[in-house]
Amino acid sequence: MLIYEAALVFGVVFFASFVFDVSTQSKSALSLRLMREVFLFFVIGGYFVFFWRRSGQTLAMQTWRIKLVNDDLGKVPLVKAIVRYCLAWLWVLPGFILSYQFGLKNAQLLIPVLVCFCIWASLTFFAKDGQFLHDKLAKTRLIQLPKQNSST
Structure with missing residues (x-):
């Protein structure tokens, strides 16, 4: 499950990094590095929190029939x-x-x-x-x- 989840999160991170680079007009991955890392921390968190709140399952968790509950x-x-x-x-x-x-x-x-x-x-x-x-x-x-x- 962890590998599948990582592949999905990679897609989220790739898209979020693209949005970050376009919006900040960043030409190098090293420029604004700390800001990028903080941004990605919140984006990844948003991905997990959104799915855990919505159905208790991320896409990978649905595949493996695992659910997060209170x-x-x-x-x-x-x-x-x-x-x-x-x-x-x-x-x-x-x-x-x-x-x-x-x-x-x-x-x-x-x-x-x-x-x-x-x-x-x-x-x-x-x-x-x-x-x-x-x-x-x-x-x-x-x-x-x-x-x-x-x-x-």
Whole structure:
């Protein structure tokens, strides 16, 4: 699911970057770099929050029949969806901070990011309900939807 979601988000980021470059008349990806990163953070967040609020599912989650719900299995409120998005960055943020602290560049910076990613993902094996830490903190949960019978 993660690869499929990444492919969809890539399309969103590509289009948003195009809009950003046209609107700022940017000629280089390095110019206005911080502004671009902040803009993309909000665009990606908007993508996830929109779909989580609308149906509890992004396009990739629909494919895999996974739905995000509130603790009471109801629709996720706006604030919880935003909190979940921000907390989900804990998957990779510590790795980026470590990379920055140690001055790692290019492929080297991926090592701490991937280590943090794997540690975060492995925490689900120790959770009784198999939920991610950011879901526990945001008081949301992922549920598996049943297969729908295709009547022909």
